Amino acid sequence: MTDAATSIHTLANGVRVVALRLPHLASASVSVFVRTGSLHETRRNNGISHVVEHMAFKGTHGRDCQQINLDAERLGAEVNAHTDKDHTAYHMRGLAKDAGRFVHMLADIVRNGTYPDAELERERQVILQELAEDEDDPVSTAYKLFDHHCFGSHAMALPVIGARRVIETLKRDELLAYVGRQYTGANVVVGAAGSMDVDELVATAEQAFGSMPAGHPNAVPPAPHIGGASARRQTGASQTHVVLGFPIPALAEPHHASLMAAAVFGEGMSSPLMDEIRERRGLAYYASCSADVYEPCGQFIVEASMAPEHVDEFFGAVSQLLAAQAERIDPVALQRARSQLIVREVLDQERPQRQLERAVLDLMALGRVRTPAERAAALDAVGADEVRQAFAQLLARPPALALAGRVRPGALDRAREALAAQRIGG
Incomplete structure (x- = not known):
């Protein structure tokens, strides 16, 4: 417990549940954060975290891409995700009464992705178009150069969007191996903010994430400044x-x-x-x-x-x-x-x-x-x-x-x- 409105619970496998109780809201924001991003990559797989985030929505063992989108929209919920240097996060936001359903739906996306080959080829083209736009942008170009001069060979210098050669050649098996290695209990936080029952939230998180392998924390060394x-x-x-x-x-x-x-x-x-x-x-x-x-x-x-x-x-x-x-x-x-x-x-x-x-x-x-x-x-x-x-x-x-x-x-x-x-x- 950190203050009157914030509570933290840790499941047996290391998954942490953070609840921000905001009773004045009629909505709930639910997210699953995974401690993995470009900071946890190498030059050989730079961009894989971003590709995994895109592909997680392309089908699970029980739902295809269309069903994932429809299930969220039938509840009037927003669903989104982002990748950063130090984490990847999957989000849903809607009515507070649906917070538990959001936890289960996000767990399905995070834990049960199938990464179909056909979808990978289609999404690869989308990401390559995103990369082309990024390469044409002087702001993005300047920041890539800047990060290189800050950090040299440290992973902090790697761009979140990734390297073209990696995106062009990534295989389904590599995505599955990366998820199995990085998406573990020690690196997952289930968070919710809004008007919800905290005990119910923790119980739901236990149902959805309690069987996730514990794994080990995705630690990274300090990043020395080079100049x-x-x-x-x-x-x-x-x-x-x-x-x-x-x-x-x-x-x-x-x-x-x-x-x-x-x-x-x-x-x-x-x-x-x-x-x-x-x-x-x-x-x-x-x-x-x-x-x-x-x-x-x-x-x-x-x-x-x-x-x-x-x-x-x-x-x-x-x-x-x-x-x-x-x-x-x-x-x-x-x-x-x-x-x-x-x-x-x-x-x-x-x-x-x-x-x-x-x-x-x-x-x-x-x-x-x-x-x-x-x-x-x-x-x-x-x-x-x-x-x-x-x-x-x-x-x-x-x-x-x-x-x-x-x-x-x-x-x-x-x-x-x-x-x-x-x-x-x-």
């Missing part, structure tokens, strides 16, 4: 897309100062990033800053799209802005950032699916679920000097940098020089 830079020109692109990043602490480490630093730097139109880059200089329509925190690592990321002729000025300005934060944190900027993060926490509490995902990812990475009060207190405790030190630590490490789209000759070298001029201890 580096590259650019890729893409025909037809009119803008340059930039992704710049530095390492920050992982989820189990003290990381709240880094969250605050990202909010100070780029949250909202009055932040230094947006005020200087967009409002005062007009260098980019789109720019953002985020702190992405995972189990094996964290990333402080600055992202922007701009006309190629603005790239040099952009890097000059951003490097100076980062250096200024390492010298002093404006108290008003810190107050703004703190308020924005705390309000974001409150808004997340009003989104059941978001609450559920955060609780499950906490459980997978930390072995517990942080309460809203704990999250807010951790943010509230971050002071100006901690944030300033977070910026100083960023600038003491080699950045990872990627440019994609319409890239001018020499732009990458000039960006490196601008960043190196502000590096601390380098």
Whole structure:
């Protein structure tokens, strides 16, 4: 038990059941999370988690693809799934009274997939079209380059969508073997958020998942930050897309100062990033800053799209802005950032699916679920000097940098020089 509204139960085979009791809702969001994603792949099978997620809906031992869709829609329910670096998740959302049925229907999809050869060939073409669109996108291209420079040969560098050569050649037997290896009790969390009877939910999860093999946790080693830079020109692109990043602490480490630093730097139109880059200089329509925190690592990321002729000025300005934060944190900027993060926490509490995902990812990475009060207190405790030190630590490490789209000759070298001029201890 973590708070009055959240309960956690563990079945004998290691499957965990997380219930977020929200009695004011007439709906229920039910998800099955599996601790497997591109982070648990190798270059030889990169993309298999994503293919499995697609194929899980293509038929089970008792239902074909059409019946799976019809069964959900007869209840008025939404059914969906997604794959990320650290997990795969299957979702249903509908009336609270149907929560138990959702658990059984998702269990059928997760546990009883048949992955028919004919369906695999059809879905392979769909995924290859998705990949082609991804390869044409300068944003996706920049992030792939960026992740490579962050993590090198570590699996954190592998794209979720996968590699073309893998998708083109994957066989049914490989999918079945992967599911048998990765989809085990130690790596499955059944989650529900809404107005439901918790004891009934746990009993239903026991019926649906209690016989799943226990297996072993799909653990991954920490992802060390490497640093580096590259650019890729893409025909037809009119803008340059930039992704710049530095390492920050992982989820189990003290990381709240880094969250605050990202909010100070780029949250909202009055932040230094947006005020200087967009409002005062007009260098980019789109720019953002985020702190992405995972189990094996964290990333402080600055992202922007701009006309190629603005790239040099952009890097000059951003490097100076980062250096200024390492010298002093404006108290008003810190107050703004703190308020924005705390309000974001409150808004997340009003989104059941978001609450559920955060609780499950906490459980997978930390072995517990942080309460809203704990999250807010951790943010509230971050002071100006901690944030300033977070910026100083960023600038003491080699950045990872990627440019994609319409890239001018020499732009990458000039960006490196601008960043190196502000590096601390380098």
